[in-house]
Amino acid sequence: MNVPIIAEPIFHLGAFPVTNALINATLLMAALVGFGTYMRGHIREIPGKLQNLLELLIETMLGYFDQVTGSREKSHKFLPFVGSLFVLILLSNWMGLLPGTGSIGVWQEHHGAVELIPVLRPAASDLNLTVAMALLSVIGSHLVGVTAIGFFAHLNRFIQVGSLWKAIVSLKPMKIVVAIVEFFVGLLEVVSEVAKVVSLSLRLFGNIFAGEVLITVMSSLAAFIIPAPFMLLEVLVGIIQASVFAMLTLVYLTVLSEKPHEAH
Numbered sequence: 001m002n003v004p005i006i007a008e009p010i011f012h013l014g015a016f017p018v019t020n021a022l023i024n025a026t027l028l029m030a031a032l033v034g035f036g037t038y039m040r041g042h043i044r045e046i047p048g049k050l051q052n053l054l055e056l057l058i059e060t061m062l063g064y065f066d067q068v069t070g071s072r073e074k075s076h077k078f079l080p081f082v083g084s085l086f087v088l089i090l091l092s093n094w095m096g097l098l099p100g101t102g103s104i105g106v107w108q109e110h111h112g113a114v115e116l117i118p119v120l121r122p123a124a125s126d127l128n129l130t131v132a133m134a135l136l137s138v139i140g141s142h143l144v145g146v147t148a149i150g151f152f153a154h155l156n157r158f159i160q161v162g163s164l165w166k167a168i169v170s171l172k173p174m175k176i177v178v179a180i181v182e183f184f185v186g187l188l189e190v191v192s193e194v195a196k197v198v199s200l201s202l203r204l205f206g207n208i209f210a211g212e213v214l215i216t217v218m219s220s221l222a223a224f225i226i227p228a229p230f231m232l233l234e235v236l237v238g239i240i241q242a243s244v245f246a247m248l249t250l251v252y253l254t255v256l257s258e259k260p261h262e263a264h
């Protein structure tokens with residue numbers, strides 16, 4: 001069995017294709033929403049075992065966040081967004097290790113041959129999802145930056161129109177040259193923001209897709225024992241990739257929510 005780089009459609013809703021990766025992501029989000037709704041209605045002043053476990057997880061995450069933000073207030077502010085990304089990526093990666101994922105499917109004609117198309121596929125092995133999360137991460141960090149320091153101050157991080165105008169008004173040639181250089185350096189910063197999206201999405205997609213291919217190859221060689229070490233490795237990879245994505249997002253949020261040095 002091969003693993004196509006593009007998620008395969010299982011059925012269509014009108015003209016909209018429902019892929020196996022989308023089914024996986026939808027089931028996970030439904031489970032998370034259901035679990036969150038359940039816990040919301042069962043929070044107690046004297047916590048039970050499950051509530052204790054969740055509180056320990058949140059406190060641990062806040063401790064790591066504090067090392068990046070330097071502020072418990074900011075950590076609390078960013079926790080819902082960054083924590084949700086972490087949990088979604090982690091569990092979507094681990095769902096790929098559940099029995100039936102990648103092996104239970106429907107027979108469909110594919111490229112002129114009848115093949116078994118898995119009904120479930122790890123959500124992060126679909127580039128559409130990783131690009132969407134990367135866009136959410138980068139655009140969200142800019143929205144936080146605009147809210148925290150103002151639109152023009154945030155814009156001046158990248159395209160320094162204000163500095164260029166002040167230099168031109170001053171009629172000092174050296175200041176004008178420096179301002180022009182800073183203006184074009186700012187344009188390069190805009191390119192770096194696009195590179196963030198490419199880097200975040202391709203890193204996550206590449207690692208999870210490679211792991212899916214590896215598990216598929218090992219499982220085709222032997223059904224038992226041999227794939228087990230590689231599955232354990234994928235558990236570790238899932239934690240690492242979720243942590244990297246979440247921490248980079250947290251860094252973006254923290255940096256863009258602080259005033260530029262020249263504003264102090």
